[in-house]
Amino acid sequence: MGNVLVWMVWLMAAAACLGTGLRVVTASNPFVSALSLIGNLASLAVLYLLASGEFVAAAQVLVYAGAVMVMFLFVIAYLGGRADAPWAGGTRAIQTASVVTAAALLAVTLVALMLDAGGRLSDEADVDRAFGSPAEMGRLFLTDHLLAFEITSIVLLVAAVGGVVLGMRSEAEALADAQELADAERASS
Amino acid sequence: MMGPGVPWYLAVSAMLFSIGVAGVLLRRSPLIVLLSLEIMLNSANLAFVGFSRLFGEMDGQVFALAVMAVAAAEVCVGLGLIVAMARRNLILDVDRLTELRG
Numbered sequence: 001m002g003n004v005l006v007w008m009v010w011l012m013a014a015a016a017c018l019g020t021g022l023r024v025v026t027a028s029n030p031f032v033s034a035l036s037l038i039g040n041l042a043s044l045a046v047l048y049l050l051a052s053g054e055f056v057a058a059a060q061v062l063v064y065a066g067a068v069m070v071m072f073l074f075v076i077a078y079l080g081g082r083a084d085a086p087w088a089g090g091t092r093a094i095q096t097a098s099v100v101t102a103a104a105l106l107a108v109t110l111v112a113l114m115l116d117a118g119g120r121l122s123d124e125a126d127v128d129r130a131f132g133s134p135a136e137m138g139r140l141f142l143t144d145h146l147l148a149f150e151i152t153s154i155v156l157l158v159a160a161v162g163g164v165v166l167g168m169r170s171e172a173e174a175l176a177d178a179q180e181l182a183d184a185e186r187a188s189s
Numbered sequence: 190m191m192g193p194g195v196p197w198y199l200a201v202s203a204m205l206f207s208i209g210v211a212g213v214l215l216r217r218s219p220l221i222v223l224l225s226l227e228i229m230l231n232s233a234n235l236a237f238v239g240f241s242r243l244f245g246e247m248d249g250q251v252f253a254l255a256v257m258a259v260a261a262a263e264v265c266v267g268l269g270l271i272v273a274m275a276r277r278n279l280i281l282d283v284d285r286l287t288e289l290r291g
Binding site (some may be wrong): 003006007009010014017018021022024025030033034037040041044047048050051052053055056059060063064067068071072075076078079082084090095098099101102103105106109110113114116117121122124125126127131132136137140141144145148152155156158159160162163165166167169173 | 192193194195196197198199200201203204205206207208209210211212214215216218220221223224225227228231234235238239241242243244245246247248250251253254255257258259260261262263264265266268269270271272273275276281284
């Protein structure tokens with residue numbers, strides 16, 4: 001009985017995941033795309049939970065669906081109408097080739113999966129309740145993967161500094177803005 | 190494991206990855222290209238979590254978290270670039286941004 005329930009939740013999450021993924025790619029309004037991606041990330045978190053990745057699921061919802069997507073939505077709101085891009089680019093042939101490429105990639109992966117599905121991929125290891133728990137993840141991060149953990153912090157710092165540098169105004173822009181402001185004041189007085 | 194086995198997870202991961210590839214190849218708006226990239230990164234994460242369950246080792250989940258951090262860094266820089274492009278009044282269309290073409 002519990003098995004059927006798990007299957008149902010899993011199938012619903014997987015369907016939601018694929019459906020929202022398709023919506024991200026096909027929607028013409030970037031707001032719809034970003035909101036669908038939030039749904040996609042949330043349903044992926046359900047799949048992680050069912051694969052006993054509790055901490056990863058929590059981090060997915062907090063970091064991804066929360067922080068990263070809010071950043072996306074702010075930028076789309078900032079861009080306003082300029083974010084609306086025409087749907088697809090290139091000639092008809094290029095578009096067809098893109099879809100064929102994606103489909104071929106999928107076919108190759110699925111065939112490889114099916115060849116292995118009965119064998120090596122089906123004998124799962126037994127795991128205890130601590131598998132994927134925050135305590136175990138923290139222990140791994142601070143022992144076996146300490147270097148990766150520290151390098152991650154440097155990567156994030158460099159990205160944050162890069163974002164600030166990219167967002168800085170050049171001197172010429174600042175001067176032009178000041179000039180515009182002075183002109184507007186002179187016109188109003 | 191109760192419910193679906195690891196091959197099911199990998200199948201969903203493969204489908205998501207193809208959807209992301211189609212988005213990156215088809216769409217012209219750099220914002221949508223970034224969103225499609227996120228789908229591809231997440232499909233890789235799903236495969237990581239699935240394999241980590243298969244082998245009973247948590248290293249895959251640690252790597253999935255590292256991928257999340259890299260994705261956050263990539264979004265930070267990517268969105269910074271898009272905002273910078275918009276402020277210079279460039280057209281937000283990856284087919285027309287050809288200044289760096291060799």
